Amino acid sequence: LLMAFGLDGDSMDRTGLLAAGSRQENEIAAAAYIAETGRGWLESLTIARNAFNEASAILKTNVPSPIFEGTREVLKYLWESGLKLGILSADSTEGVRAFVRHYQLEDYIQLLKGVDSGPSKPDPILFLEACQKLTVEPEACLMVGDSPSDWEMGKKAGAAGCIGICWGNSEASHLQGADVAIASLPEIKVKN
Structure with a gap:
């Protein structure tokens, strides 16, 4: 099992x-x-x-999943660059909220969405609903994720691109479907 x-x-x-x-x-x-x-x-x-x-x-009495090194700083940097940020997770919305609260990310994340019922990743409706709530077009968005279901969802929804993140794992063969593969979030930069 x-x-x-x-x-x-x-x-x-x-x-x-x-x-x-x-x-x-x-x-x-x-x-x-x-x-x-x-x-x-x-x-x-x-x-x-x-x-x-x-x-x-x-x-529920335990601490949420650990946060990867540099995540808070990158989210702050992206937010300060004027980007709208959202989290789409296979976890429940309450689980996502608890994670964001615990790591004090509320200032940087404009949308939190888990799978409480209905479709789940890789159904593009989740991405499309997030874009609608953030008032951005899907083709103006990037999907960043660590699972093939993340970029499959992004591609089906018409995202501009999909970034696969392997969190430092050198054997990241599961990232083959992503447009770009990175080892950690701090590799993401915004060009003005």
């Missing part, structure tokens, strides 16, 4: 279900494994959802 979610020992596959999938997609995958034990589909789905809810309740 752990391999199906993209977990292998202490490492996580950035293209795996846990990293790239929404909560709903992860619940369905877990329910499928439970159903393989002979339980009915609805019972399996209930068990999976309850397990995810219990895990979320326990983890």
Whole structure:
């Protein structure tokens, strides 16, 4: 089951279900494994959802995911350059809010969107809705992400380009679909 979610020992596959999938997609995958034990589909789905809810309740007391080095400074720099910034995440909107609050990024991010229900990445509707809320055209936007679902979403929505970030991982073969690959956010520069 752990391999199906993209977990292998202490490492996580950035293209795996846990990293790239929404909560709903992860619940369905877990329910499928439970159903393989002979339980009915609805019972399996209930068990999976309850397990995810219990895990979320326990983890809510913990600190949000760590922030990558240089992220706050780059977001400030991009914001000061006059760019509109948004976060589209496979996490819940509340999870995104908690992350932004914890790392004091509120001043730099104009849009926070998670997947609470409905479509998830790589559905371009998420990107298009974000552009609409930010009052920018998709072809004037860049999608920056660390998962193929990020730039697939951006490309389907008509983004000007998609930047794949590997967070220093030299073996970033999963970035092949991005227009440009970078190792860390500080590599992003704005030309006036």
